[in-house]
Amino acid sequence: xxxxxxxxxxxxxxxxxxxxxxxxxxxxxxxxxxxxxxxxxxxxxxxxxxxxxxxxxxxxxxxxxxxxxxxxxxxxxxxxxxxxxxxxxxxxxxxxxxxxxxxxxxxxxxxxxxxxxxxxxxxxxxxxxxxxxxxxxxxxxxxxxxxxxxxxxxxxxxxxxxxxxxxxxxxxxxxxxxxxx
Amino acid sequence: xxxxxxxxxxxxxxxxxxxxxxxxxxxxxxxxxxxxxxxxxxxxxxxxxxxxxxxxxxxxxxxxxxxxxxxxxxxxxxxxxxxxxxxxxxxxxxxxxxxxxxxxxxxxxxxxxxxxxxxxxxxxxxxxxxxxxxxxxxxxxxxxxxxxxxxxxxxxxxxxxxxxxxxxxxxxxxxxxxxxxxxxxxxxxxxxxxxxxxxxxxxxxxxxxxxxxxxxxxxxxxxxxxxxxxxxxxxxxxxxxxxxxxxxxxxxxxxxxxxxxxxxxxxxxxxxxxxxxxxxxxxxxxxxxxxxxxxxxxxxxxxxxxxxxxxxxxxxxxxxxxxxxxxxxxxxxxxxxxxxxxxxxxxxxxxxxxxxxxxxxxxxxxxxxxxxxxxxxxxxxxxxxxxxxxxxxxxxxxxxxxxxxxxxxxxxxxxxxxxxxxxxxxxxxxxxxxxxxxxxxxxxxxxxxxxxxxxxxxxxxxxxxxxxxxxxxxxxx
Numbered sequence: 246x247x248x249x250x251x252x253x254x255x256x257x258x259x260x261x262x263x264x265x266x267x268x269x270x271x272x273x274x275x276x277x278x279x280x281x282x283x284x285x286x287x288x289x290x291x292x293x294x295x296x297x298x299x300x301x302x303x304x305x306x307x308x309x310x311x312x313x314x315x316x317x318x319x320x321x322x323x324x325x326x327x328x329x330x331x332x333x334x335x336x337x338x339x340x341x342x343x344x345x346x347x348x349x350x351x352x353x354x355x356x357x358x359x360x361x362x363x364x365x366x367x368x369x370x371x372x373x374x375x376x377x378x379x380x381x382x383x384x385x386x387x388x389x390x391x392x393x394x395x396x397x398x399x400x401x402x403x404x405x406x407x408x409x410x411x412x413x414x415x416x417x418x419x420x421x422x423x424x425x426x
Numbered sequence: 427x428x429x430x431x432x433x434x435x436x437x438x439x440x441x442x443x444x445x446x447x448x449x450x451x452x453x454x455x456x457x458x459x460x461x462x463x464x465x466x467x468x469x470x471x472x473x474x475x476x477x478x479x480x481x482x483x484x485x486x487x488x489x490x491x492x493x494x495x496x497x498x499x500x501x502x503x504x505x506x507x508x509x510x511x512x513x514x515x516x517x518x519x520x521x522x523x524x525x526x527x528x529x530x531x532x533x534x535x536x537x538x539x540x541x542x543x544x545x546x547x548x549x550x551x552x553x554x555x556x557x558x559x560x561x562x563x564x565x566x567x568x569x570x571x572x573x574x575x576x577x578x579x580x581x582x583x584x585x586x587x588x589x590x591x592x593x594x595x596x597x598x599x600x601x602x603x604x605x606x607x608x609x610x611x612x613x614x615x616x617x618x619x620x621x622x623x624x625x626x627x628x629x630x631x632x633x634x635x636x637x638x639x640x641x642x643x644x645x646x647x648x649x650x651x652x653x654x655x656x657x658x659x660x661x662x663x664x665x666x667x668x669x670x671x672x673x674x675x676x677x678x679x680x681x682x683x684x685x686x687x688x689x690x691x692x693x694x695x696x697x698x699x700x701x702x703x704x705x706x707x708x709x710x711x712x713x714x715x716x717x718x719x720x721x722x723x724x725x726x727x728x729x730x731x732x733x734x735x736x737x738x739x740x741x742x743x744x745x746x747x748x749x750x751x752x753x754x755x756x757x758x759x760x761x762x763x764x765x766x767x768x769x770x771x772x773x774x775x776x777x778x779x780x781x782x783x784x785x786x787x788x789x790x791x792x793x794x795x796x797x798x799x800x801x802x803x804x805x806x807x808x809x810x811x812x813x814x815x816x817x818x819x820x821x822x823x824x825x826x827x828x829x830x831x832x833x834x835x836x837x838x839x840x841x842x843x844x845x846x847x848x849x850x851x852x853x854x855x856x857x858x859x860x861x862x863x864x865x866x867x868x869x870x871x872x873x874x875x876x877x878x879x880x881x882x883x884x885x886x887x888x889x890x891x892x893x894x895x896x897x898x899x900x901x902x903x
Contacts, residue, residue, distance in 0.1 A: 297523040315620035330653040337649035339795035417624035422790040
């Protein structure tokens with residue numbers, strides 16, 4: 246009989262990681278921002294580079310660099326917490342009244358797992374997002390791109406430790422980024 | 427006769443004496459088209475920073491109004507600004523944002539241009555053109571005037587435009603608070619890598635008039651003040667040093683610029699700033715004292731915000747940034763934002779500043795987000811035929827100008843809308859064709875307006891009880 250235990254461990258892990266990502270999206274769409282913050286490790290890195298049009302062969306310069314250049318986001322939990330606090334003031338006019346936001350997460354691919362799928366403590370996972378935002382009356386935005394996350398298992402719970410957000414745009418086609426990816 | 431009709435039409439929309447500006451300026455497509463010809467084709471516009479193109483062959487694709495332009499440095503180290511379009515059939519010769527190249531080659535038929543703009547390559551020159559095409563006549567279109575002012579590159583399409591220094595006039599002292607080193611040395615800035623570019627569904631003038639100095643809108647930023655993103659942990663920025671300084675709203679109605687700076691009344695010792703990070707605090711303490719030593723009394727001027735007519739805005743200190751409001755239709759603007767640091771600042775300082783800049787400005791900036799919401803919905807709420815009947819109100823401080831500082835321009839120490847009135851006065855002068863004949867004198871020329879004027883003779887800001895300026899405690903200024 247073939248031993249499927251390794252396959253099963255991978256399937257279970259895939260299911261757990263997908264559940265984490267879907268639950269995270271749910272919290273954001275339900276505007277449960279403080280619960281969302283609790284999913285972030287204390288040392289989380291949240292990075293969204295800007296993208297340049299560069300010549301073929303120079304694609305290493307396509308993205309602005311984390312920790313050095315101007316990015317859309319390049320921050321940790323402190324600033325993310327301030328963003329949540331700002332929304333919760335009720336007078337953050339760019340999110341008051343609150344937008345209607347829907348995160349669609351798909352193409353979840355586990356790229357790396359440490360030390361093993363049966364006893365995972367760190368997972369690198371890539372996914373696609375489609376974020377729909379509608380606010381006030383007719384204002385509607387759709388943002389599409391990729392995320393590459395590193396999740397850590399801390400005290401029996403998965404926490405987001407690193408998120409790279411790659412938006413498939415050059416000139417940002419929305420007026421602001423008041424929401425989370 | 428036509429000139430009179432045009433004059434009357436424009437001045438029916440802009441009544442600065444009554445402080446009334448028609449909503450047509452913000453929604454009317456016909457006026458928008460006229461702006462492109464009468465204003466953007468003649469004004470000095472910010473194109474980029476020399477630190478973006480340090481080496482020969484480096485280029486950065488920028489914009490002047492609606493036009494795409496290439497800022498580049500040629501083999502002889504000369505800086506150029508070219509219209510980004512092939513002289514043959516119009517294709518953009520460069521669709522990259524930045525890079526380094528020996529030539530710009532048009533993808534359509536292959537004409538290629540050197541970084542000095544000369545047409546250097548025409549495919550089948552002998553076979554198809556029989557060598558009859560005069561290449562010297564068909565180089566890239568270059569701006570007739572360009573200036574490198576303390577590292578910032580400005581250009582105009584009008585060869586008859588006044589020299590940049592004259593165009594800037596008395597605004598210079600305010601712009602210099604952005605461009606000079608924190609320790610008072612001239613120039614010396616560089617831009618951080620990456621220029622933020624995003625669209626705003628509003629007329630470009632909403633952003634321009636706001637940055638010309640609209641301290642009245644601080645109430646709009648209450649949420650970020652409560653959340654606290656300043657470099658000392660509270661409010662939006664460090665403002666303690668201003669508690670002993672006087673607000674200086676400076677308008678240049680014959681030029682269109684507007685600034686709000688602060689003027690210290692006496693020699694004020696350093697007050698703590700950047701307290702979140704000791705090494706940065708130490709750096710700025712050193713810079714403050716060094717600047718005072720270098721500049722003496724001139725160091726008392728602390729920049730805040732300004733708009734160089736028509737569409738180049740800056741924040742001078744916290745954050746330190748240049749923004750251009752590119753017109754993209756009456757109801758649409760493309761904002762570009764550069765962030766500045768002293769080129770020789772320590773890496774730790776640059777990094778802390780970068781973090782602060784990003785949480786303050788741009789589409790993810792917790793302050794700028796609320797501005798854009800206001801501009802967006804003000805635009806939408808001004809489109810209707812009924813709404814258009816009712817002009818906007820710019821009457822704050824009308825008749826209350828105080829021109830008695832040792833500083834150029836029309837000045838006030840109050841929160842007022844004189845800077846906006848000045849902006850629209852100049853806008854009207856461009857639009858009715860009268861711009862070539864500015865009144866000169868104390869309103870513009872960089873000289874004190876009255877002899878013997880002393881800054882100390884004026885009310886400190888606190889006595890005027892203006893609204894909270896930056897989200898710190900009210901007593902903190």
